[in-house]
Amino acid sequence: MxxxxxxxxxxxxxxxxxxxxxxxxxxxxxxxxxxxxxxxxxxxxxxxxxxxxxxxxxxxADRRELVRSVVLSVLATMAEEAKAIMDDAPDAFTALEGFVHGAVEWKVGALCPLLSEWMDVAEPDILAARDRLDIVVGSVIEHAQTEGSLRSDIGPGDIMILASQIARPLPGATTVDHDYFVHRHLQLVLDGLRAPQRSTLPGRPATLEDLRAGCAGSRPGHC
Structure with a gap:
């Protein structure tokens, strides 16, 4: 017994x-x-x-399965953390700032090359995870624009591009050097997103669909 x-x-x-x-x-x-x-x-x-x-x-079983798990983990973490930031922030722009700084910490800039080289971006699990994240990001931006704190000519794709580009270190820069300055420079850019806007941006707001099309058709590492 x-x-x-x-x-x-x-x-x-x-x-x-x-x-x-x-x-x-x-x-x-x-x-x-x-x-x-x-x-x-x-x-x-x-x-x-x-x-x-x-x-x-x-x-x-193989590297592709491991990459898939990493991508799903990052997408899930970003969606969960963004939702928590939204729930705790005193206003929508503060939530947006928290999300963008968080996206840098989650190394979102490294995610798209993994998607473009190793993943089938049309796989149901990947699409579902991205949809959950898209909903949260879109909600943050919509609330910030409704409250009048975020300029009106910004789309969700602009925010994700901003976070991923600033998260990438300059050629020759060490990780330590980059990590020291990245949030300082990111805050400078975020201040430029505040309403009222002081300039007219060329083109149109980038959508999340634009990013998906870019990841699907880009060369490895060039999302």
Missing amino acids: VAQTTVRGAAPRLRADATRNRERIVAAAQEAFIEFGADVPLDEIARRAGIGNATLYRHF
Whole structure:
């Protein structure tokens, strides 16, 4: 009877350990992909995760499956964090600022190359994750424009392009140098988004559909 209880009690622990290992692998892969690109050796990802190669391959059959999990994890985190920021912020523009600074921390600029090179962007799970994020981003922008704090000629695509471009370090810059200045320069740009607008922007607001089309048709690494 005791042995049976022990066996029954062991399964949840094994499942919990497996879940933790999977989460550690995805987190380590995200860091390594950002630093070295998606071609980083899987041995390096296993080392960063603190697990053996066999454990990594038990969870992910190949590199594409691992990239897919990283992309889904980043999209889900961004949507969840953006929603939390919206709920806690005193006004819509503060929520927008929090989201954009957060997008830089989540390294959204590294996400589109992974999508364009490794993923089928029309895959249902990817589309669903992007739709959830699109809804949150669109809501933040709509609320900020309704309250009159965000200039009216800005679209959701403009915000995502802004965050991804500023998140990319200059050629030759170290990660430390870039991280030190990125939020300072980002805040300068955010101040330029405030209403009333002081200039007329060329072209039209960028939509999230524009970004999707760009990611689908871009060369690897050129989203």
